[in-house]
Amino acid sequence: MRLSRYFLPVLKENPAEAAIVSHRYMLRAGMIKQASAGIYSWLPLGFKILRKLENIVHEEQQKAGHMPMLMPTVQSADLWRESGRYDDYGDEMLRLTDRHGRDMLYGPTNEEQITDTFRSHVNSYKDLPLTMYQIQWKFRDERRPRFGVMRGREFLMKDGYNFDLTKEDALHAYNRHLVTYLRTYERMGLQAIPMRADGGPIGGDYTHEFLVLAETGESEVFYDSEVTDIKLGQRDVDFDDKAQCQAILEEFTTRYARTDETHDEAIFNEVPEERRRSARGIEVGQIFYFGTKYSESMGAKVVDENQNQVPVHMGSHGIGVSRLLGAIIEASHDDKGIIWPEGVTPFHCGIVNLKQGDDEADAACEDLYAALTKAGLEPLYDDRKERAGGKFATMDLIGLPWRITVGPRGLKNGVVEVTSRKTGESEEMTPEAAINKIIAIYANL
């Protein structure tokens, strides 16, 4: 992409309404624009990253055999009356009435809709196990929306639902979700720690929240410092292997790690003092096993091997996709702007032409641009007639992990400069070496 043709309305000043760094940088980098309180438009740069996050979620869910589908945003109130949640949900539910006077609502979650889909189509244990998920917009009418996309009203969420014959099978689905979530977050450059959580209005005996440590987090968290040493990494996972998935669950959840909602001082004090940590965390996902709560109330039953009608065991599992953008920025930035992890960066590298209009510099930039594009990468070429300082400030603000700087002086010596956004370190090398370096960085992502 050439910056002269891209819609990137960066702001020089800090917007007054933005209280936290992710909100500030998302506005300043031209990623979002507020449409109404807690409701945002995603401008091209923001949308590009949102789409990348979505794709990572899709890939990791599908590796585990979970099936993508999509439910509508507008739901019938009747379904929620069946489960008993229509009256329970309170003011956060956006209720509406259609032209025929029917009560509808903008879905804040989808347990009812998916259970209705299930009961309409599945009636034998032979069709189990089954896990379906969607990535769809939700609405929660927060009383006081704030922090940009971190606590918006209209937000994009991945919600997945498993249907199993037995509790054991459903707990395997729970474990599968834990593994897929760990990998999803790691690919996004995040360390998200699974913490024992509270069931809340969705209910559930087994539930973990995934928290990213960040000063601006809404939750206070308490953990054994050993939990931050564990990584899923590239290990092979067979999602049909119950023992392997269970072992990963235990590896990641045996040590103490809880939010303030479930924190237990007595148990925490059993952790050796030098490993006890308290910090703040941002919730980026949650998994639940809630047994037969919805299947009983809504009649989602199957015939088992003995011809008995039994309610299925269910769980639901969510990742806040739009919120993740904010969380990544909270976890990865400096005073100049965002620092995108390589797995989610909107463009793989920036190309800064120090002297736009200089034949040699222009040609070298075009060559770099062509070679990187040919290698399947997306560079962002700042081809505007701006001063170097302004170009650097924009690149630093929008946070591409790598920058190639091209100028007449370097080209005389046959070199360009490759700079890491994270460390700020620069290295001179030939354009060919720069291309190979960038290609190598992204080869394993």
Next chain:
Amino acid sequence: MRLSRYFLPVLKENPAEAAIVSHRYMLRAGMIKQASAGIYSWLPLGFKILRKLENIVHEEQQKAGHMPMLMPTVQSADLWRESGRYDDYGDEMLRLTDRHGRDMLYGPTNEEQITDTFRSHVNSYKDLPLTMYQIQWKFRDERRPRFGVMRGREFLMKDGYNFDLTKEDALHAYNRHLVTYLRTYERMGLQAIPMRADGGPIGGDYTHEFLVLAETGESEVFYDSEVTDIKLGQRDVDFDDKAQCQAILEEFTTRYARTDETHDEAIFNEVPEERRRSARGIEVGQIFYFGTKYSESMGAKVVDENQNQVPVHMGSHGIGVSRLLGAIIEASHDDKGIIWPEGVTPFHCGIVNLKQGDDEADAACEDLYAALTKAGLEPLYDDRKERAGGKFATMDLIGLPWRITVGPRGLKNGVVEVTSRKTGESEEMTPEAAINKIIAIYANL
């Protein structure tokens, strides 16, 4: 994908509520499930195709330099009061009130939101031309929703908006959209004819609708039979080349082709009688140039080269993405089921094992499955213990363009059978030849 693990709830009976073939087959093939009147869940097979259509639209828009972004579904009523459309829109607009009593609405279209985005960020002619688009859910509260996704209430639409300094530039944007739309439909296996249309509530002097000929179409159309002979094909298009885009517009729109709304019998009669056709058509897209209608009323102005504040010239351009699924089926099916064009098929081919459990047949199927998957294709392997007849019926219903049938008898002679869904013709060949044939078919898509 193995069918034993896929959620594909096919129905044997024709659902009584489905009046047209696409609705019937989408329900029977387990692609959609009605959630409320005119509101559907997209089950895994339907969602897979929807996503393919979305990706084609994204690719073709981006080739023309149009930038993807995303606007929220819930909009503030105030914006619509500014343009004057809040009161005009009538009962089709789903109006709602948030917890603080603010008037909101579920967007049926987005001219106001995009104009607001534009005026907040752009104030110089130097930032033009600019075209942004989104693929987002919309809601129109149809009085009588029907025909499944063809006339639903919640529907997925691509809507794009161009902002230009002059009418000439805006008409070039119009032409670019015409070209991208033609290519989009052709990739989906559709012939969509641009027809002179009526501006309707969006307004506009220049507007064309794209219509797919089908008996069940909602519009009566009249055209010169020569229009169905023109194809865009694989020709190279330079979207910066105004003359080339204008020439394509003329090539595709000079001959008579109008819907009943703009039909003019006198002009039609100038077409040689043997080329005059009347038929029915399904509207799958529309492009508009509407000048300064919204930029004037909403104050979207830029400074021109002479430092004058001038309102920008705009157009909006839509493709009904969810409706396209129905349109493709209406245009491509037989009495056994759907026939997916290769460009949009959910799986590239089916593999039918005639004797599940037979070691040799199972092994041959697994080999085919592995080889096709390795080649980057997605086969759907019917590995269920069902009778051949049932397996064939399912494959025919869901409409994969190619089927490989594997059975012990054929394998004794070293062959499998490759069948075209469209022609019904079968050919025996070695498994290797079958793999190469399928790979070759999709190599250019």
